[in-house]
Amino acid sequence: MVVAALGLVVLMLAPWWAGRADMRLMGEIYLYLSLACLWNLMAGYAGLVSVGQQAYVGFGGYMLFALTVFGGLHPIAAIAAAGGLAAMVSVPVATLIFRLKGAYFAIGTWVVAEVFRLSFAQVSALGGGSGSSLPVGIVRSLSSSRSGREALSYWLALGAAILVIGTVYLFLRSGRGLALTAIRDSEAAASGLGIDIWRTKLEVYVVTSALTAIIGGLIFLQKLRISPDAAFSVNDWTAFVIFIVVIGGIGT
Template sequence: MMQSQPFLSTPVSLLIGRLLLAAGFVFLLAVPALLSLRGIQLTTEFLTLLLLALMWNLLAGYADIVTVGQHAFVGIGAYAFFGFLVLAGLDPFVSIALAGCVALAFGLPVMAIIFRLRAGYLAVGSWVVAETLMLSAGKLSAFGGGSGKSLPVPAVKSFGASTAGRYETVYWLALLLAALGFALTFWLMRSRIGVGLTAMRDSEEGAGAIGVNVFRTRILCFLWTTPFLGLAGAIITMQKLRVSPPASFSIIDWTAYVIFIAVIGGIGSFEGPIIGTIVFFFLRESLADLGVWQFIILGAVSIAVILVEPKGLWGLIRRYLPGDLIPVGHRPRPTPDR
């Protein structure tokens, strides 16, 4: 007797899900024409947090690098962009690219420090390094010291003569960066390195037993994320029009919220950061008037999701789907019968 298939267990459900993803991307392309300046600003923040969540998910979900200091590289990118644009007088687009390079350069010594640690010690160590960098930024008088400094008017007008033009420029840069981050990370996960990362996600000991160089793969993942974080810091500075240690190196905005997004969305998946970012922005905008209760409710939601499904909302949805919407994994090739 054949068992009936559960609801949404046919490939049609995957087709619908992928069509929704495609429709979402088309909507992002039309945002400047459809939304107000406030809507463009919110969507820019959405894209920035989505990229940060993707990078943290790659580290924690696949490479088992649970860092609590991701905001360090966001701040480094923000200050590097300010320095190249305002102090050195370079082109804004060149300054953005150089901000990513500076973040990558800082990633080497930071990695040498925190990779001597493991598990909870690595998390605490990454946080200490980030806080040290934030305090160091507060000593830079050229950047306004502890109170920070705003971008001068000529620098602001270099990426948009009008407010609407500036908002659109920053939005397109954020969309380009998010799309590039997803495309390149997808390519990484589809490569031989990605096979090793998937094996590490499922079982670190098993991955090592089949020949995956776990340490080298962790190094690659860590250095892979740093330029994207630095570029995100530059985009954030273009949007906020200033740098300051508490804002540019904000552990709440660029690490705590990002961890919340990855956890409720689903760690160790490509769909998780997308779902988590959507849910986070919905909750944030809905609870904006509740003050401190906003953080209490966000914490309660994350605990509830973990208790119901440790793999997050995507893990819950995945129970009813025959495959992933974004297929980063590899299926074994069928062998002919002998």
């Protein structure tokens, strides 16, 4: 515990000892780590093998742009709001795709992501198919200096990783986590014990969707530009994440 605390302090002080490129790389690592933890919670524990989590990465990114440009929110507040909106959107989505099982569920999640991509590509106010950049005034609201913005982006990415890891850890050690473990081992046996399988999976899906949208907002806060193809890229935000989880050990 002491070693972990010291390591965390060292990472928090990175803006004072790391270069810009190093901080950007570490920030990307934290965000991918967060996405991998969330996908592992879904697939490794709840059995929800999704190939469409880019839907919520892109949704979070677009909500960042929409809420700051048109809603007048501070970028950090917009990212938090994006998580809440994603949670609300994920409920009706879940009612549709939870009707599917196995490979059909995976395909269904990908279809949902494509619907999101095509929908946002039609919003001309957000740049349509070509995308848009975050206005300079909004970028400067984070910090007046470039170094300040880069440090803040780094701290936000680190904070997001801590939030996600902590949330997953506490969830798995709660009563819901034990139910989830039982579902992973045998849905039939879990159902026989009185566990509400549908509700438990819904809770996991909603939580992971909300946190994925927050991560998506942070990703595009770093990039300062968004487009449908970049925001809803299955290669960048799902395939790569699945690779990380499989190499690291799914369900562990």
